[in-house]
Amino acid sequence: MKFIKIAGALAAMVIATGTASAQGAKPTDPQIAHIAYTAGQLDIDAAKQALAKSKNKEVRAFAQDMQRDHKAVNDKALALVKKLKVTPEDNDTSKALAKQAKEKRDELAKLSGAAFDKAYIENEVAYHKAVNGALEKTLIPSASNAELKELLQTGLKIFQGHEQHAEQVAAKLK
Amino acid sequence: MCGLTARMFGALVLVHAAGSARAETIQVKIENLAFVPAEITVHAGDTIQWTNADIVAHTATARNGGFDVMIPVKGKASIVVKVTGTLDYYCKFHPNMVGKVVVVGK
Numbered sequence: 001m002k003f004i005k006i007a008g009a010l011a012a013m014v015i016a017t018g019t020a021s022a023q024g025a026k027p028t029d030p031q032i033a034h035i036a037y038t039a040g041q042l043d044i045d046a047a048k049q050a051l052a053k054s055k056n057k058e059v060r061a062f063a064q065d066m067q068r069d070h071k072a073v074n075d076k077a078l079a080l081v082k083k084l085k086v087t088p089e090d091n092d093t094s095k096a097l098a099k100q101a102k103e104k105r106d107e108l109a110k111l112s113g114a115a116f117d118k119a120y121i122e123n124e125v126a127y128h129k130a131v132n133g134a135l136e137k138t139l140i141p142s143a144s145n146a147e148l149k150e151l152l153q154t155g156l157k158i159f160q161g162h163e164q165h166a167e168q169v170a171a172k173l174k
Numbered sequence: 175m176c177g178l179t180a181r182m183f184g185a186l187v188l189v190h191a192a193g194s195a196r197a198e199t200i201q202v203k204i205e206n207l208a209f210v211p212a213e214i215t216v217h218a219g220d221t222i223q224w225t226n227a228d229i230v231a232h233t234a235t236a237r238n239g240g241f242d243v244m245i246p247v248k249g250k251a252s253i254v255v256k257v258t259g260t261l262d263y264y265c266k267f268h269p270n271m272v273g274k275v276v277v278v279g280k
Contacts, residue, residue, distance in 0.1 A: 068231065072230045073229065073230070154207070154228075157206065157270070158207060158268060160268075161268025162268070164269040165266075
C-alpha cells in the first residue's frame with residue numbers, strides 16, 4: 001500500500017516533470033537537493049522507529065546501516081549545497097513523501113514483534129525501489145550541477161545496495 | 175670475470191629466493207561502490223589490503239565464511255589468505271558490490 005502511495009507521489013513528479021519539460025522546465029537543483037535530502041531523512045526516521053521497536057538482530061543491524069549510510073550521504077549533500085550556495089527548496093514531492101512516511105510510521109507504530117519486523121523491512125524494499133526509480137529517471141537526469149549529479153549517482157549506487165540488502169533480510173524473515 | 179659471474183649468479187639466486195619466500199601485500203581499492211580490481215590472484219600466505227575511498231563503510235565478506243572484515247570510511251582493513259581456492263566475496267551492507275579472490279599455491 002505504502003509502495004503504491006510512494007510510487008504514486010514519485011510518479012506524479014515524473015509526470016509533472018514530463019509535462020513541464022515540454023515547456024522547457026524541470027525540477028531545479030534546489031528542489032532536487034530538497035527531495036533527495038528529505039528521502040534520506042525519512043529513512044533515518046524509519047530506522048529510529050525500528051531500533052526503538054524491534055528485537056530482531058538482523059532487522060536492528062539493517063536499521064543501523066540505514067541510519068549510518070543515509071546520514072553520511074545527507075551530510076555530504078549539506079556540505080555540497082553550502083559550498084554551491086544553494087538553498088534546498090521545499091516542493092510538492094518532498095511534502096508528499098513526508099506525509100506518506102508519517103502515515104507509514106503511524107501504521108507501523110501499531111504493530112509489534114514479527115509483524116512489525118516484516119512490515120518495516122517490506123516497506124524498506126518498496127521505499128528504496130521507489131526512490132531509486134525517481135533518482136534514475138528524474139532527479140539525476142534533471143540535475144544541472146555536475147557535483148550534485150555525481151553525489152546523486154553515488155547515492156543511487158548506495159541505495160541500490162540497500163534495496164538488495166533489504167530484500168535479503170525480507171527473505172530471511174519469511 | 176669468473177668472480178663477476180659468480181656474484182651475478184649469487185644475486186640471481188637471492189632475488190629468486192626472496193621472490194618465492196616473501197609474502198606480498200595485494201591492494202584492492204574501494205571506490206564508487208566497487209572493488210577495484212574486482213578480481214585478484216594471490217598466493218597462499220599473501221595479505222590482501224582493502225582501502226576505502228567511499229563516504230560509507232563497507233565489508234569484504236567471503237560467501238563461504240572464509241573472511242569477513244569491515245573497512246571504515248577512509249580506512250583500511252586486511253586479511254592473510256592461507257588456503258588455495260576461489261573465494262567470491264561481497265559487501266554485507268551493499269550486496270551489489272562483489273569481488274573475487276583466486277588463491278594459488280606458492
